[in-house]
Amino acid sequence: MQRFRPQNPDFENTVRDSFSRQPFMMLVGARMERVAPGLCEIVLDHREDLTQQHGFFHGGLVSSIADSAAGYAAYSLYPEESTVLTVDLKVNFLNPAEGARLRARSEVVQAGDILYHLKADVFAEGEGQSVHCLTGYFSMMCLHGRKDTVNLGRTGEGT
Amino acid sequence: MQRFRPQNPDFENTVRDSFSRQPFMMLVGARMERVAPGLCEIVLDHREDLTQQHGFFHGGLVSSIADSAAGYAAYSLYPEESTVLTVDLKVNFLNPAEGARLRARSEVVQAGDILYHLKADVFAEGEGQSVHCLTGYFSMMCLHGRKDTVNLGRTGEGT
Amino acid sequence: MQRFRPQNPDFENTVRDSFSRQPFMMLVGARMERVAPGLCEIVLDHREDLTQQHGFFHGGLVSSIADSAAGYAAYSLYPEESTVLTVDLKVNFLNPAEGARLRARSEVVQAGDILYHLKADVFAEGEGQSVHCLTGYFSMMCLHGRKDTVNLGRTGEGT
Amino acid sequence: MQRFRPQNPDFENTVRDSFSRQPFMMLVGARMERVAPGLCEIVLDHREDLTQQHGFFHGGLVSSIADSAAGYAAYSLYPEESTVLTVDLKVNFLNPAEGARLRARSEVVQAGDILYHLKADVFAEGEGQSVHCLTGYFSMMCLHGRKDTVNLGRTGEGT
Secondary structure, X not given: OOOOOOOOOXXXXXXXXXXXXXXXXXXXXXXXXXXXOOEEXXXXXXXXXXXXXXXXXXXXXXXXXXXXXXXXXXXXXOOOOEEEXXXXXXXXXXXXOOOOEEEEEEEEEEEOOOEEEEEXXXXXXXXXXXXXXXXXXXXXXXXXXXXXXXOOOOOOOOO | OOOOOOOOOOXXXXXXXXXXXXXXXXXXXXXXXXXXXXXXXXXXXXXXXXXXXXXOEOHXXXXXHHHHHHHHHHHOOOXXXXXXXXXXXXXXXXXXXXXXXXXXXXXXXXXXXXXXXXXXXXXXXEOOEEEEEEEEEEEEEEEEOOOOOOOOOOOOOOO | OOOOOOOOOOHHHHHHHHHHOOHHHHHHOOEEEEEEOOEEEEEEEOOHHHEOOOOOEOHHHHHXXXXXXXHHHHHOOOOOOEEEEEEEEEEEEOOOOOOOEEEEEEEEEEEOOOEEEEEEEEEEEEOXXXXXXXXXXXXXXXXXXXXXXXXXXXXXXXO | OOOOOOOOOOHHHHHHHXXXXXXXXXXXXXXXXXXXXXXXXXXXXXXXXXXXOOOOEOHHHHHHHHHHHHHHHHHOOOOOOEEEEEEEEEEEEOXXXXXXXXXXXXXXXXXXXXXEEEEEEEEEEEOOEEEEEEEEEEEEEEEEOOOOOOOOOOOOOOO
16 A cells, blocks of 8 residues: 655665664663555554553553554654654543553555644454554654754644 | 542542552652642652653653542542453653652542543652643543452453 | 444334434435444435525535434444434544535444444545545443334433 | 723724625524624524524524624734634533523633634523623634625635
């Protein structure tokens, strides 16, 4: 389903490099498994310190990896000199996030010049099963002419 | 603004005890500062391992503490034998989450028998300033007759 | 994709009868084209009095027919003595709603006992084209033991 | 609460003129009661043909007038040569929309250059009461250099 054509020929390295500079994703042990034009998958192995009071992965973390997957699915289509900010997210929790591993998968639904709409889903995997935990939409902004590494200052256009 | 009357006379201990059993909140160093009937505030100090590639608090984490604040604001109004699950969340990121500390504050907007609507906001504090980073709504389910500590199994009603 | 089994053997008549009692859907000329277990399609022909200032279908109306399609996709799976209320909706507008006809299609994503999650999409059709205008999620509540026809009074659980 | 300064000195006429060119708002009998910088209120009297099967105002219509109020609250802050499109909306239904009149009120939460975040609420009024029916957030895009009257064509940036 190669619907989208990347503007940045080196998009995969650009995306993976940016992800590796997200200390919070490193703290929780998230890995980027797959990047393709307009698509990203992030995987997170179970650890007890990632859970909430019922022993499930914490819901905030479930949406965090969905957010990262969505941000990088969008970023894969951005031009070279640009960076990505989440504008909003809206997610439904369908089932408890319980299992050996979470897999977040996001795809671009619509690519504008500035605003990208993405859907994202998270599945809890383990013992040959995959349970759908989260489904939702994310809006991402493309900040043209901004480096991905520098502190952006306040833009009034998302975070 | 004491609009809500708690059903559980010991609601504050019940809420604080549950929060203390969220390993993920401990991992990131979140603290519950305030609990009142239908209200909760959670504070998170800046640490480099909580940031994303621009040096801001990671957006997923910003929504995570908002989610926890919302869950516990709802839970403060629940009956004793019950537990809380997030059904959905919808948030807007207004400004980058940059500062010495994040403060998430959530209040119940509407309390049903089963479904609670909450609003939540996150502010980045530091140097005498408070910048509004996130605003949004959360829906929480009240699972009657369920203990807060046991593994719930799949309910098909949120996570 | 017959994933869902209806509890009400006469679900199609029940759904179509309820839809025919929505005066607002009649005002705008919406028609229910298809009902299946967990699925509903509603179609709306272009009329100038349904537009906004740019000549497109009004965005509120686009989400209205998506809401009706979602409500009835959920209702198709409900037991006989029950009714449906929208709890929340979250939608993205992907393209202007311009064309001879709108088609809203909704499917149940998750069916709980009380809460149903649905996705819905709206397409603008005409001249052999179909443009994706809206995509989003809707939560519906199943009110057990309530008739679909009577005034429900205030439940504090959605509208 | 005059937090916002309009860019267009004639913003009120500009906004009211645009609203008067929304045939769908005319069809349902909506009136713009109040416009101020970053704020708009729209009122809708009860009519039987605006209801759903329980006799309440149809939920889609409740969100429609909230959408219009949000769009025009944003538009009141836009520069002269520009127009407004809804990017997304996320709303919770708090109580059935039952009463003599609906009042939608929206305010700008954050004004960017291109993207505006708004909150909106709808109240059902009558017999000296005001019941909170809907609360939610809307994102609006400012299309610079586009006339409000012409057909915009497909922008890929909302509708």
